[in-house]
Amino acid sequence: MTSTHSHEAIHPLIGAWALDACTPEEAELVQAHLSSCAVCSEEARTLRETAAELGGGHLRPPAGLGIRLRSAAHLRRRPAPRAPGYAKPYAAQVAALDLMLSGLPTGDWQRIAAYEQMSVHDLLAHLIATDGLVAAALGVAVRPPVEPGTDAETRTVAIVAREKERPVDETRRSWRDQAEELCLALPRRPNGATVTLGFPMVVPDALLARAFETWIHTEDIAGATGSAATTPLPEHLHPMADLAARLLPKVTARRMPDAAGRHVRLHLTGAGGGTWTVPVVSGHTAGEPDAEITADVVEFCRLVGARRDPDAFPAELGGDTALARAWLAAAPSLAPYP
Amino acid sequence: MRLECCRGGVSALVQQRSTDKTAAERAEASDEDSRLRDRLVFGDEDAFDEVYERYSALVYTIAVRVTRDDRAAEDVAQEVFLAFWQRPFAFDPAKGSLRGWLAMIAHRRAVDLVRREEAHRRGTQDPQLSMAALGGGDPVGDQVSDADTTHRLRIALRTLPEPLHSAITLAYLHGRTYREVAKELGLPEGTAKSRLREALRRLTVALSSHTHGSGDVTDRTERHPAAPSSGLAGEGRKGTSRKAQP
Numbered sequence: 001m002t003s004t005h006s007h008e009a010i011h012p013l014i015g016a017w018a019l020d021a022c023t024p025e026e027a028e029l030v031q032a033h034l035s036s037c038a039v040c041s042e043e044a045r046t047l048r049e050t051a052a053e054l055g056g057g058h059l060r061p062p063a064g065l066g067i068r069l070r071s072a073a074h075l076r077r078r079p080a081p082r083a084p085g086y087a088k089p090y091a092a093q094v095a096a097l098d099l100m101l102s103g104l105p106t107g108d109w110q111r112i113a114a115y116e117q118m119s120v121h122d123l124l125a126h127l128i129a130t131d132g133l134v135a136a137a138l139g140v141a142v143r144p145p146v147e148p149g150t151d152a153e154t155r156t157v158a159i160v161a162r163e164k165e166r167p168v169d170e171t172r173r174s175w176r177d178q179a180e181e182l183c184l185a186l187p188r189r190p191n192g193a194t195v196t197l198g199f200p201m202v203v204p205d206a207l208l209a210r211a212f213e214t215w216i217h218t219e220d221i222a223g224a225t226g227s228a229a230t231t232p233l234p235e236h237l238h239p240m241a242d243l244a245a246r247l248l249p250k251v252t253a254r255r256m257p258d259a260a261g262r263h264v265r266l267h268l269t270g271a272g273g274g275t276w277t278v279p280v281v282s283g284h285t286a287g288e289p290d291a292e293i294t295a296d297v298v299e300f301c302r303l304v305g306a307r308r309d310p311d312a313f314p315a316e317l318g319g320d321t322a323l324a325r326a327w328l329a330a331a332p333s334l335a336p337y338p
Numbered sequence: 339m340r341l342e343c344c345r346g347g348v349s350a351l352v353q354q355r356s357t358d359k360t361a362a363e364r365a366e367a368s369d370e371d372s373r374l375r376d377r378l379v380f381g382d383e384d385a386f387d388e389v390y391e392r393y394s395a396l397v398y399t400i401a402v403r404v405t406r407d408d409r410a411a412e413d414v415a416q417e418v419f420l421a422f423w424q425r426p427f428a429f430d431p432a433k434g435s436l437r438g439w440l441a442m443i444a445h446r447r448a449v450d451l452v453r454r455e456e457a458h459r460r461g462t463q464d465p466q467l468s469m470a471a472l473g474g475g476d477p478v479g480d481q482v483s484d485a486d487t488t489h490r491l492r493i494a495l496r497t498l499p500e501p502l503h504s505a506i507t508l509a510y511l512h513g514r515t516y517r518e519v520a521k522e523l524g525l526p527e528g529t530a531k532s533r534l535r536e537a538l539r540r541l542t543v544a545l546s547s548h549t550h551g552s553g554d555v556t557d558r559t560e561r562h563p564a565a566p567s568s569g570l571a572g573e574g575r576k577g578t579s580r581k582a583q584p
Contacts, residue, residue: 012528012531012532012535013516013531014535015531015532015534015535015536015537015538015539016509016515016516016530016531016534016535018538019445019506019509019510019534019538020442020445020446020449020509020513021509021510021514021515021516021519021534022515022516023515023517034433041433045433045434045438046542047535047538047539047542048434048438048439048441048442049434049435049437049438049542050538050541050542050545051438051441051442051445051510051538052396052435052437052438052440052441052442053487053491053541053545054400054403054491054506054510054541055396055399055400055403055441058395058396058398058399059395059398059399059402060395060398061394061395061397061398061411061412061415062408062412065394065398065412065415065416066387066390066394068416069390069416069419069420070383070386070387072416072420073383073386073419073420073423076420076423076424077381077423077424078381079381079382079383079386080380080381080382080383091381092380092381092382093380094381095379095380095381095382096379096380096381098381099379099381099426103425228427230375230376230379230427233373233376233377233380236380
């Protein structure tokens, strides 16, 4: 006897499934089967593509539909905050994280997502805290006001404590509203103003750092809750990788003081990648590289974000491999936590 | 047993269709779909406009054909695009094209609407006349509808044997389940299932036949004497749309 879940039972249903002519129960069985059967999945894909043609010659929808749709879309989901070009990576990460949070059951907000103790709710409070330092520097009135000299860690402790007392929806709204205000306050063109996030950075770099951290925590939350996530667009990833390459000498200098004058050539592969020659200790002009490292750009960013183990990091090393390994081992120190 | 079941003609023909598009073409199309999906994830309104520009005619046409009501079709189209904006991860580029997925969602929503609200309309349509609409309509010449595909589909539908023709019409245009198709055509359910699959399979071959032939999907042994060899698609749109003015 053939089970209703078997290949033999499901395969004849694929034509009906592709035409939406199964019962909902059967459609579910087919869909479940497709994820595990390459033969049926290929046939389903092809028959679906054919079914897509069955509408025949295409009719133009009424002119007003597109316009109505745009305004309806705003009500369903906020688009990325409007931002100058240099802050688009940040605006995009805000939109993606907000999308993820919108689908999160309330219970999932208490799941531990990072640093062995921070819940999803806490991580969002942490983002509010650090974004708030940038927003305050741009003249946005943040609550509580930022005292001079406050660092991200101190502010995080205060905001996490505050947000614990608030419903998750309100935390989400505070974070998103502040991100919108931050983007609104940004100068159209960078004007040399700096923001201190661990060390002083020009505003565009601060926004890239915020994009980077928002992405890394989005992945933390995705991992903790089983939510879908995607890597940054290549045009957003590239400036983040570039920021990492420019900032890394600050930490490698501390970890590898004996390597002053030496250089690492970094080849980051994949869309958004590139090649950088990075001094181990900043201030030394680029010369011939002493070591070469080739790695995937997304994985490298995760390493810099302290989300990968340098000892197990997949990279091709050339030249002075001991130097390359020491440099990779130092890379996660760029992340502000832990 | 499992292998036996897969050895039939369908898999071979499906494979032929798949290899018709080169792997590189498919990968490129899939990359483009992935990127559009990701741009929606990142809240990019321009990407939303692009999706609408590319696929609104496809989605709207399917909705009109099935609902036969232009207002209902607009509602269906609106919901399809809003749902994608709201939940872009519902589309998985690994499982097929964005075009195929949007068409599927549009058809499913239109069928749901027809099944839910317009049951009384059923049985009042002549499947033959409605079938003509599948290949008809006014091509708008946009990126989703190349005239060649429409032409080949029209020929393919015209030459589809009548038993397959009736079955796919009832299912696709009238939103019938295969069980309802079986009942209406007085067939065992298994036969209805296999006719739907066979009809789609033949259309698949016909659509990929630009390198293989004319798009005629009839074969001598199966051709139904009642099936007109021409004029189905050419019979125009009468009976296809009550209110829509394509």
